Amino acid sequence: MASDRPSTYTGPALLSRGFRPFFLLSALFAAAAIPAWLAIWTGRLALAGPFGPVDWHIHEMLFGYTSAVVAGFLFTAIPNWTGRMPRQGLPLALLAGLWIAGRFAVAGAFGANPLLVLVLDAGFLLAVTAMALVEIAAGRNWKNLMVVVPVGIYLLANVIFHLEVMEGGESAVGRRLGFATVTFLIMLIGGRIIPSFTRNWLAKRGPGALPVPFGRFDGLCLAAAAMALLFWTLRPEGLPAALLLALAAVLHALRLARWRGMATWRSPLLLMLHAAYGFVPLGLAATAAAAADWIGAPAGMHLLGIGAIGGMTLAVMMRASLGHTGRPLEAGPILSAGFACLAAAALARVLLASADIGGLDGYSLAALFWTLAFAAYIFRIGPCLMRPSAQQTHPIG
Structure with a gap:
């Protein structure tokens, strides 16, 4: 219409x-x-x-x-x-x-x-x-x-x-439902754009294996994750939540492996999307471990919050901003370093919380990496967002 x-x-x-x-x-x-x-x-x-x-x-x-x-x-x-x-x-x-x-x-x-x-x-x-x-x-x-x-x-x-x-x-319920919903959105939208962008990029580079198209297995992954996240939202502790989250983690790790992420190493913008999605099964696994009372809840929340949500949103913003303002879909050193800082922020917050590195604890180190990641985006992309598009744009979604 x-x-x-x-x-x-x-x-x-x-x-x-x-x-x-x-x-x-x-x-x-x-x-x-x-x-x-x-x-x-x-x-x-x-x-x-x-x-x-x-x-x-x-x-x-x-x-x-x-x-x-x-x-x-x-x-x-x-x-x-x-x-x-x-x-x-x-x-x-x-x-x-x-x-x-x-x-x-x-x-x-x-x-x-x-x-x-x-x-x-x-x-x-x-x-x-x-x-x-x-x-x-x-x-x-x-x-x-x-x-x-x-x-x-x-x-x-x-x-x-x-x-x-x-x-x-x-x-309590509100924060968990928020995390669950945004994580599911990443699974839903990421499962649409990551294999699609990867397929298009690999197809231009000649014969070779391509990402597996959306099928019943993807539907199973989404359904299992939705069930696990809903159960965790309402009852975050105990063996049932741990088992459901662990199953979802395994399924989404297998789902990611079907998208040929390692073959995109020459395209940092694509590799970022795969890396960000990788934090989904990591976060689900850590949340499963927290539900089983093996580790504290913050590990899973920050792997999902910083790594999966922060990583995927930053990677999508980079690609969409470049494509829709008519700039080449090339990350360059600044955006590549920015995403690396985002991934480092997630890992520092989870693995180095009690460390002291150069006078910085893990919290401060994670905050520094996070801030540098978005500063890189603002420096490199901000001017493009405020100027007219340079040429033909690329669709998103």
Whole structure:
């Protein structure tokens, strides 16, 4: 179905496509939020909002940073799915403003009224979900509704997170449902784009084995993960959760192995996607070990949070930003180093938490690596997001 929006756009380049404002905002926020978290954790900075320090940290990474990336991806991918013109100009500016208002609200800039904070913060994901549904319905692209359903559950997880805090305790179900939903989105979208991009790249380089196309095994992997993550959300401890998570970890490790990731070593942008997905089975396995009471819960949460979610979102932002601004799909040394820093942040947080390296503990080292990763993106990609596209763009999703 044709769009009734004009086909020409004369406003700022930053508001010409959904990925531009939201990828830039998410990267800026990611680079600033973790140093702020260290200052909060060490008592040098205080928040006036309704969340305690740990809940603020988890919420702003899981529902602050990540929600902006999800919005950028959706409002760039949906026009490719539906053939309709993308959201541009004022609607994007208003949506970005709502996201910014949510970040200030959660930090306490508008007071500590928990209901006001909930409305401002959850209002962003509600608007994103509604706009995505309208676009997919108008374009009659029903098959991609399967992507919007997890986004709606993601919104629900955010609301539950707020309600749990309102009741006077730390968030528990809300944070786990948020992690579970975003992890499942990575499995769903990653399972679509990683083998597709890999197949296209390998096919141009002559004969050879290609990634196994989506089939029943992929469906089994998704179903097993959905069951394991749902069970973990509701009952995170005990043998049943451990066994389900361990099974999901094994299946997704096998799934990743079918995508020919090692053959992409000459294309860092592709290799990043495979490496980021590799943190999914690692995180699931560590979460299974935590459910069995073999290790602490933070290991799995950070492998999923920093490695899988942070890694996949950063890798997708790099590739999509370059492709959609008409730049060559080449990482170069800066972006390659940036992703390496992101992977190092995940490993440092899990393996070196109690270490002392040059006066830095594992927490500070992980924070430094994380910040450097997004600083690399901002330095290399930021100017491209604010300028018109250079040439023909490449589709995403």
